[in-house]
Amino acid sequence: MVLAAGLVGVLWMWWASVPASFVTTPASVATTVGELSGMVGAYLVCAQVLLIARVPWFEQAVGLDRLVSWHRSLGASVVFLIITHVVFMVVGAEFVDQKLPWSEFVSMLQDYPDMLTALIGTIAFLVVGLSSARWIRSKLSYEVWYWLHVTTYVAIFLTFFHQLSGGAHFVDQPLNRILWLTLYLGTAAAVLTWRFVLPGIDAWRHRMRVVAVVPEGDGMTSVWLSGAHVDELGAKAGNFLSFRFLSRGHLLTAHPYSLSSVPADGRLRITVGALGDHSTMVRDLAPGTLVFTEGPFGHFTADRASRERILLIAGGAGIGPIRALAEDLAARGARPVVVYRAQSASRLALLGELEAMPDVAVVPVIGRRTELGYDPLAVPAMHTFIPDLADWEAFICGPTGMADRAEETLRALGMPSRFIHREELSMS
Structure with a gap:
């Protein structure tokens, strides 16, 4: 409902500032389609980020698994809209200037403000989108996939300025500029608050250490953890948490693992299958290793x-x-x-x-x-x-x-x- 309301708001912004002649020529039609697809695509990028921003009331009401699924589903739409925006903007300008597509593309890079940074950001978006395709994702390690997706924040920053400096619906529309700035600043505030600042504080407060590492059979390892404030996490059997072990090979990424026993007496246990580099190296963790956690997550309880x-x-x-x-x-x-x-x-x-x-x-x-x-x-x-x-x-x-x-x-x-x-x- 919130997503739909925001989309209606974007359509209103477009409709309120679109010229009356937007369907009079092939050039105006192509340009209008390009502008609309760009606005909707930029809005959906913010929606994608907000879906996994760990906003507490939203996550508790819907569940992280469903939010991740919605986030993934929107990805294909965003990639399609970005491609549509670029193609139709070039085609519209080509009709006006009577140039070949490649020549028109180069001219737009030279003549429009902030276009080079926007191009770099767009390429980053496409790479991230392609990396989430089922076949490509299956070939990538979690670590590679994770760091590719971190570049999404950079891509958003790089493409944002050209929207305000070159977007026909923003240049001479102060209300639209204010609304667009509010959307992006609100998204950035949500990410900084609930993905970085508060989780960082909680991770430090609930920091744990590895107590024991126990082989459990072919390719399976249990890790016991304890800490002074573990009982305050509120973790239940069936929940999962994101674990970042401060050890070689684990420091740069956090991975989600489920609890394999009911938490008790300030201790947690996870049982990990050797499915990739990170999970395989879990068996080499040394007792005493410091662990930062985020969560608990999930409704599988x-x-x-x-x-x-x-x-x-x-x-x-x-x-x-x-x-x-x-x-x-x-x-x-x-x-x-x-x-x-x-x-x-x-x-x-x-x-x-x-x-x-x-x-x-x-x-x-x-x-x-x-x-x-x-x-x-x-x-x-x-x-x-x-x-x-x-x-x-x-x-x-x-x-x-x-x-x-x-x-x-x-x-x-x-x-x-x-x-x-x-x-x-x-x-x-």
């Missing part, structure tokens, strides 16, 4: 459960939050069933802890589909495990393909979508 019978489905590194949820749910009087999917017995991290929990039933499902001859998360197998799943509630955490398959099966077996809980840990 036991208080979301509203049905008596609860199914937990885990795979890979997803066993961490599922194990913590099982502990919390059992403490609340529930009797959850855990379906634990793994390719081999050596990958069943934390299995012993789950099996030792009273009132928790564990169903290990081991082996690749090619070895088993069937898909253990498909409808026939899941119906065999639990015949009446329509009356259950489910929490799913694991690799995307596995989680998608499990959710599809649960829906096919009649479980309503509102009783199927998943959460994305990635900030990307």
Whole structure:
């Protein structure tokens, strides 16, 4: 609703200052399309940034996973609008000056104010947008992706000035200039406040140290942390936090990891799968390493459960939050069933802890589909495990393909979508 209201405001700014002759010639039509796409694209860039600015009331109402999803979805629209803006502005000027597109482009760089910085910023936007494409993102490490996205702030700064100095809807429109300045300054204030200043203060106050690093099986490592103000974080089983370890290989980026046990006595535990450079190096952390955290985040918690019978489905590194949820749910009087999917017995991290929990039933499902001859998360197998799943509630955490398959099966077996809980840990 807020996003739509802002978009209506941008359209009003454009309409109130567009000349009456904006559809009289091909040049005016092309220029008008270019101007409108540029204004809407610039507005959506601010909206994208605000979605992940960690504004507390917004994040608590919607959930970080959904905000990240909306942020990602807007990315394609922003890239399309930026390209449209550049192409139509060049085409419009080309119609007027009767030049070739490349010559007109060079002339615009020379004749319009702040165009060179705007070009650099636009290229940065396109690089960031392309880096988020599914195929390209899969080829990049989190660290490379993270630092590419940091350049978004630089790109916003570089493109902002040409909007006011060269934009037809701002040069002679003081009200529009004030509104546009307010939009950008408000966005910058939100980012500085809730992404940097307050998290920095909280990180220092809740700073922790690594207590122990425990191997948990093939490619899995648990890290125990403690600190003087850990209990004041308000972290619950199933939440995740962003951890920055002050150690070689970890200092430049913070990564999101879920809790793998119920926080107690000033201690937290995360269980990390070796999925990349950062997560692999977790096993080399030394006890005593200082840790800064941000969070907790997420709604993947036991208080979301509203049905008596609860199914937990885990795979890979997803066993961490599922194990913590099982502990919390059992403490609340529930009797959850855990379906634990793994390719081999050596990958069943934390299995012993789950099996030792009273009132928790564990169903290990081991082996690749090619070895088993069937898909253990498909409808026939899941119906065999639990015949009446329509009356259950489910929490799913694991690799995307596995989680998608499990959710599809649960829906096919009649479980309503509102009783199927998943959460994305990635900030990307």
